[in-house]
Amino acid sequence: MSAERRTLLEVEGLEVEFRTPRGRVQAVRGLDLCVGAGEILAIVGESGSGKSVAQLAIMDLLPDSASVRARRMHWQGQELSSLSRAQRRALCGRELAMVFQDPLSALHPQLTIGRQLSEVLEVHERLTRVQVRARCIAALAEVGIPSPEERLRAYPHELSGGMRQRVMIAMALIASPRLLFADEPTTALDVTVQAQILELFRELCARRGLAIVLVTHSLGVVARVADRVQVMYAGQALERGSAEEVLAAPAHPYTRALLRSVPDARIEGDAHSEPAAGAPARLATIPGQPPDLAQPIRGCAFAPRCERASELCRREAPRFAPNPRAACHHPEGSA
Amino acid sequence: MSTRSLWRWPRPSQTDEAELLARAARAQGTSLFAMARRRIWRDIPARIALLGLSVLALLALLAPLLPLASPISLDLARGASAPVAPWSADWRGLWNEQYTGEHWQYGRVDQALHELRIELFGKRQLAPLLGTDSKGRDLLARTVFGSRTSLSAALLAALTSLLIGVGWGAVAGFVGGRLDNLMMRFVDLLYSLPFVFLVIFLVTIVAEYRSELEAGLGLDRESVFFIVLGCFYWLTMARIVRAQVLSLRTREFVTAARSLGASDTRILLTHIVPNTLPVVLVYLCLTVPSVMLFEAFLSFLGLGVEPPRVSWGLLAAEGAEALTPLSLDVWLILVPSLCIALTLLAMNVIGDSIRDALDPRMVNKE
Numbered sequence: 090m091s092a093e094r095r096t097l098l099e100v101e102g103l104e105v106e107f108r109t110p111r112g113r114v115q116a117v118r119g120l121d122l123c124v125g126a127g128e129i130l131a132i133v134g135e136s137g138s139g140k141s142v143a144q145l146a147i148m149d150l151l152p153d154s155a156s157v158r159a160r161r162m163h164w165q166g167q168e169l170s171s172l173s174r175a176q177r178r179a180l181c182g183r184e185l186a187m188v189f190q191d192p193l194s195a196l197h198p199q200l201t202i203g204r205q206l207s208e209v210l211e212v213h214e215r216l217t218r219v220q221v222r223a224r225c226i227a228a229l230a231e232v233g234i235p236s237p238e239e240r241l242r243a244y245p246h247e248l249s250g251g252m253r254q255r256v257m258i259a260m261a262l263i264a265s266p267r268l269l270f271a272d273e274p275t276t277a278l279d280v281t282v283q284a285q286i287l288e289l290f291r292e293l294c295a296r297r298g299l300a301i302v303l304v305t306h307s308l309g310v311v312a313r314v315a316d317r318v319q320v321m322y323a324g325q326a327l328e329r330g331s332a333e334e335v336l337a338a339p340a341h342p343y344t345r346a347l348l349r350s351v352p353d354a355r356i357e358g359d360a361h362s363e364p365a366a367g368a369p370a371r372l373a374t375i376p377g378q379p380p381d382l383a384q385p386i387r388g389c390a391f392a393p394r395c396e397r398a399s400e401l402c403r404r405e406a407p408r409f410a411p412n413p414r415a416a417c418h419h420p421e422g423s424a
Numbered sequence: 425m426s427t428r429s430l431w432r433w434p435r436p437s438q439t440d441e442a443e444l445l446a447r448a449a450r451a452q453g454t455s456l457f458a459m460a461r462r463r464i465w466r467d468i469p470a471r472i473a474l475l476g477l478s479v480l481a482l483l484a485l486l487a488p489l490l491p492l493a494s495p496i497s498l499d500l501a502r503g504a505s506a507p508v509a510p511w512s513a514d515w516r517g518l519w520n521e522q523y524t525g526e527h528w529q530y531g532r533v534d535q536a537l538h539e540l541r542i543e544l545f546g547k548r549q550l551a552p553l554l555g556t557d558s559k560g561r562d563l564l565a566r567t568v569f570g571s572r573t574s575l576s577a578a579l580l581a582a583l584t585s586l587l588i589g590v591g592w593g594a595v596a597g598f599v600g601g602r603l604d605n606l607m608m609r610f611v612d613l614l615y616s617l618p619f620v621f622l623v624i625f626l627v628t629i630v631a632e633y634r635s636e637l638e639a640g641l642g643l644d645r646e647s648v649f650f651i652v653l654g655c656f657y658w659l660t661m662a663r664i665v666r667a668q669v670l671s672l673r674t675r676e677f678v679t680a681a682r683s684l685g686a687s688d689t690r691i692l693l694t695h696i697v698p699n700t701l702p703v704v705l706v707y708l709c710l711t712v713p714s715v716m717l718f719e720a721f722l723s724f725l726g727l728g729v730e731p732p733r734v735s736w737g738l739l740a741a742e743g744a745e746a747l748t749p750l751s752l753d754v755w756l757i758l759v760p761s762l763c764i765a766l767t768l769l770a771m772n773v774i775g776d777s778i779r780d781a782l783d784p785r786m787v788n789k790e
Contacts, residue, residue, distance in 0.1 A: 182685030223448035
């Protein structure tokens with residue numbers, strides 16, 4: 090982890106609350122986030138752990154039923170919550186951009202690719218029509234789409250899934266933002282395309298100094314591209330650190346449990362012969378359910394499912410204070 | 425403009441800007457509407473319908489200019505006469521010099537057109553090709569003049585549906601919350617008024633205070649009819665559009681557009697409203713016929729257009745009266761009914777074709 094990277098986004102104590110008929114649901118509870126230029130930060134966690142909500146909150150894309158608070162939400166030193174709605178919207182696309190999970194539903198079905206790409210430039214920059222088209226062609230070429238001139242006239246349904254995701258990325262990048270939020274960008278794609286897209290992300294970071302916040306629940310994706318990882322659970326960060334550290338030596342019991350529950354695809358012996366020793370190992374899972382976010386949480390959110398939990402965990406919420414890697418009273422490696 | 429750099433930050437490496445611009449200049453885009461236009465034109469029934477409607481609209485617009493007989497001059501001695509059959513036609517007799525120049529009070533444009541007609545054709549006029557009614561009035565002229573009322577009622581309903589209805593529904597659905605509630609309750613309020621009763625009521629009032637109203641506000645029965653039509657025919661459209669917008673505004677491509685910095689107005693105008701278009705067009709194609717039928721119905725009841733003015737509905741009503749055991753002047757009801765039916769058919773064909781043409785999924789399926 091290189092500390093000399095220029096910090097772009099700095100969020101401290103982010104809290105997001107939804108007003109629902111069941112009461113207030115606290116989706117994000119005091120999240121800290123920090124990304125520097127040219128860096129890929131992966132946010133990992135189960136469904137409903139608040140990964141996507143945190144991203145949407147920073148982009149100011151949540152519905153009105155959500156209330157967002159943060160001690161600090163700095164974009165290049167500027168406090169985001171002090172900006173007006175229009176000012177924040179102007180940052181979207183130009184400074185911060187987002188790639189969504191399902192490119193088919195995130196692209197407008199009735200507009201051509203060219204029309205949708207050029208709309209971003211219409212909003213943010215004043216260019217002639219030919220200039221706009223040139224930028225569109227360059228953007229499509231940059232994400233590796235062959236014969237971009239022809240693709241400009243295509244509609245989203247005429248492209249394959251991988252192509253659509255590339256178009257989404259081109260759309261997000263066309264106005265040259267500095268930070269890209271990617272919300273499970275490869276979940277809807279098959280593995281080979283996924284590898285291509287991740288490779289593209291790495292390349293963009295290296296070439297443009299683009300910062301990427303990658304939300305995913307796939308640890309394989311994290312291992313492949315991320316510089317740093319932040320593990321989220323019930324709206325909080327439980328562990329953070331460089332990707333190698335976290336994956337090789339997880340400090341938080343939750344991260345360890347997550348890593349254990351990744352299916353192992355190694356083939357042992359001949360596929361046609363009988364399994365060598367006993368029944369094949371069952372996939373390890375984490376017992377129990379994530380906590381109900383509509384209820385207040387006392388102590389550590391993971392304590393009810395944690396094998397190392399003690400009385401202290403149920404009473405008092407752990408902090409990153411003594412251990413900078415994990416918010417845990419009994420991190421791995423300690424007694 | 426050329427001084428402005430193509431790139432803001434950062435310039436991609438190994439990209440030749442001049443070459444890129446040249447490539448961009450070569451690639452041409454096609455808009456959905458240009459494509460839709462081409463596809464509608466390629467659809468033969470739609471093309472026929474479109475041409476037919478254009479001719480009809482032109483005839484209606486230029487009616488006072490055409491060398492038709494006067495639609496109101498009576499010829500009681502002649503009475504009802506059948507349409508001229510092509511095989512028995514006395515071709516020289518079809519063009520006579522008996523134009524009386526009688527007409528109801530024209531507006532300024534119509535007056536000018538009528539004067540031009542007299543300049544051009546003098547007293548010459550077409551003989552009653554489609555026959556005459558029991559009072560000897562030329563049915564062809566009456567049908568052409570009658571199309572003006574029917575078409576303007578249809579046009580008015582279509583415009584209010586499109587402008588007020590779509591706008592109202594889109595804003596209510598997009599903004600949501602209290603404003604949505606308020607706007608839609610207003611629609612409910614107007615919906616709850618019994619429409620036919622209201623028209624009858626207003627028409628009676630207008631009939632009672634005719635002179636005062638005409639002097640004070642310039643309101644006659646026809647304009648009351650049109651005002652009521654305009655007040656009511658956007659309601660269903662507003663509801664339909666609102667429902668569409670409600671389901672569209674939570675779609676992911678709207679969030680995506682927002683994440684790229686599009687303003688609310690832009691999202692509403694370029695991402696949401698065009699997506700409601702197929703439904704809007706289909707509903708419009710149902711509204712227009714129903715308005716024309718409604719106008720016909722009111723005129724049939726004697727509540728719509730006032731004689732001596734004519735409309736297709738009024739003609740059909742008169743035609744129905746003409747069907748008695750003593751006389752079987754079927755053409756009097758056939759001609760206006762056929763006109764209504766054919767116009768409605770054309771509308772439906774066009775609506776269908778537009779809907780297909782605007783669906784990008786149909787692009788490569790021809």
